[in-house]
Amino acid sequence: MSASATESVIHDIGYRRYDGPRLRRAAIVRALAWHSFRSAFGFGRSAKAKVVPVLALVLLSLPAVINAVSVSQGNPRTIGYDTYIVGLRIVVMLIFVAVQAPELVSRDLRNRVLPLYFSRPLRPVDYPFAKYVAFTAACLVMIEVPVLVLYAGTIVSVHGGSAVWAETRALIPGLLVGLMWAVVMAATSLALASLTGRRAFATGAIAIFFFLTEILAVVVLHAETRGDPAALTHASTAVKVAGLFSPFTLFDGVRRWLGGTGGDQALVPDPGSFGVVYAIVLLALLAASLLGLAARYRKAALS
Amino acid sequence: MSPSPPAVIETSGLTKEYPGGVIALRGLTVTFAPGVTGLIGANGAGKSTLIKTLLGLLTPTSGTAQVLGHESATDSERIRQLVGYMPEHDCLPGDVSATEFVTHMGRMSGLPATAAKERAAEALRHVGLHEERYRQIGTYSTGMRQRVKLAQALVGDPRLLLLDEPTNGLDPAGRTAMLELIERIGTEFGISIVVASHLLSEIERVCDHLVAIEGGQLLRADTLSSFTGVSQTLVVEVEEGVAALLEELARRGLAPRAYQRTQVLVPLGGSGAGSGTGTGTGTADQAFDVVIGAVADLGLPLSRLEQRRHQVEELFRDESQEAGNVS
Structure with a gap:
């Protein structure tokens, strides 16, 4: 070997073998999920990448913080755990998934990094699985942290064990509703984002999907209910069917079917026994999203 | 044949037919010995399909492949742990540093967090990236990016590296x-x-062995020296006067032929340069002098004079011409 000018930057330090432990596939998937979870909040990225997640979390938590102040002055809690401020949650979560789902999947497509993953011990299905687990967890943080702040802000001001117990019992359905939102929104937004490596297109596709379906459902609902779905006790079939059009009205339909309250934060009237249809359509949306996501990467591994 | 060390790759009747009916590999049976082996083939010859099959990403239609003693059909996870792969195309994110990226890829190779960090630093040092490794990859030159691609293949301490067109661009x-x-x-x-x-002249500088494939079939697998016995070619490009130059060079004892309107190809070495050990520098120098003399005497505007890179097709043409002589 001649030492030419071009290799002057290559220091002659001997190569060392690696004899240490190697992670098994499951541990690698866990590492990828953790890495993706962090990137959903912009960690390991530039400061710019943290703007949307931080702003979204602050915005969503604001009502809970205001509640804490209000309750400390002796007022009752006015925000429901299971509905939170549903309009705000829709807008903020829509923006969050539209901006951050492409961060998790479109980037790797765009940069064509996938062959590097698939040439490692991971299997093609492991990649979308890790991304899905990570993004569901990220959505959970976005949704549940404000709910938990609401809970914490309330129980520090109420007095007596029974009051705390009542709050806790109200909290649990709220957390479950949040879980439903996170599980479905993460799946659908990742499936849409995985269709394109162009971030702007992916963001647009997700925003349009969630926004248009919501508009569609709301327009039909309002036409039928004269703007106050909660006031309607006997919903017509048209109203019930309208609620199937959008993930958000599906969430609310399932919530009400499982005994959630009405009031001004309800999006759909009580579906009654029709609620099972809401549940089935929601599960179908979830299944289609996950199957689509898995199929996308089975194909990507071969190209 | 003398007993040889165990092969790193061994395929037997490897056939891959894509759903569309395209056959990328046709009964490929070939052995890769330890060391550096060049895999030569034109675009579409089946190189990428072979690599993906070896990594277990594609299931062969028929036939088997063994990598480092592991069956690719059943033990591909183990193979992928032992093999580092550098793809042909660009595959790097622009908005992270090389250190972060290679560390992450080390994790994905199964290294624990601390080991991944250490080995990423080492891999980047081995490929010649130092202070730059903390800069975002987006600011790198093509050469630096290729080095990062090599580093991510190296980080997991592979026993075998599969490099796809590493000098591209x-x-x-x-x-x-x-x-x-x-x-x-x-x-x-x-x-x-x-x-x-697809450039023989490039990899012949570093390879011990060569495997040439075409149309998914093995064309030839041999040591480097037996491959490069073929003559080398000087390419002369002039803006005008090709015909006159052809005549003049022929008169001066060379065997030129016209190529692509403005170029003249001059075979080097003739029958004497078949040893394959050197690159025929001596005869090349003589031919250079002859060509320069001819061009100067004719007063032609010379735009290029260099030893021509072997294209695979050229190798194949030489192959078919010499097919009768190979024993």
Whole structure:
């Protein structure tokens, strides 16, 4: 070997073998999920990448913080755990998934990094699985942290064990509703984002999907209910069917079917026994999203 | 044949037919020995399909492949743990530093967090990236990006590296540096390497063995020296006067032929340069002098004079011509 000018930057330090432990596939998937979870909040990225997640979390938590102040002055809690401020949650979560789902999947497509993953011990299905687990967890943080702040802000001001117990019992359905939102929104937004490596297109596709379906459902609902779905006790079939059009009205339909309250934060009237249809359509949306996501990467591994 | 060390790759009747009916591999039976092996083939010859099949990403229609003693059909996870892969195309994110990226890829190779960090730093040092490694990859030159691609293949301490067109897009200096790096990894690091390329002249500088495939079939697998016995070619490009130059060169004892309107190809060495050990520098120098003399005497505007890179097709043509002589 001649030492030419071009290799002057290559220091002659001997190569060392690696004899240490190697992670098994499951541990690698866990590492990828953790890495993706962090990137959903912009960690390991530039400061710019943290703007949307931080702003979204602050915005969503604001009502809970205001509640804490209000309750400390002796007022009752006015925000429901299971509905939170549903309009705000829709807008903020829509923006969050539209901006951050492409961060998790479109980037790797765009940069064509996938062959590097698939040439490692991971299997093609492991990649979308890790991304899905990570993004569901990220959505959970976005949704549940404000709910938990609401809970914490309330129980520090109420007095007596029974009051705390009542709050806790109200909290649990709220957390479950949040879980439903996170599980479905993460799946659908990742499936849409995985269709394109162009971030702007992916963001647009997700925003349009969630926004248009919501508009569609709301327009039909309002036409039928004269703007106050909660006031309607006997919903017509048209109203019930309208609620199937959008993930958000599906969430609310399932919530009400499982005994959630009405009031001004309800999006759909009580579906009654029709609620099972809401549940089935929601599960179908979830299944289609996950199957689509898995199929996308089975194909990507071969190209 | 003398007993040889165990093969790093062994395929037997490997056939891959894509759903559309395209057959990428046709009963490929070939053995890759330890060391640096060039995998030569034109675009579409089946190089990428072979690599993906070896990694277990594609299931062969029929036939088997063994990599480092593991069956690709059943034990591909183990293979992928032992093999480092550098794809042909760009595959790097622009908005993270090389250190972060290679560390992450080390994790994905199964290294624990601390080991991944250490080995990423080492891999980047081995490929010649130092302070730059903390800069975002988006600010890198093509040569540096190729080095990062090599580093991510190296980070998991592979026993075998599959490099797909590693000199793609590099300028001559970058190419030389990359090839020296590959040679160093192969000889000093003791890692077997398969370098896929369509440019024979490039990888012949670093390979011990060559495997040539075409149309998914094995064309030839041999040691480098038996491959490069073929004559080398000088390419002369003039803006005008090709006909006059052809005549003049023929008169001066060379055997030129016209190529692509403005070029003249001059075979070097004739029958004497068949040893394959050197690159025929002596005869090349003589031919250079003759060509320069002829061009100067004719007063032609010379725009290029260099030793021509072997294209695979050229190798294949030589092959078919010499097919009768190979024993």
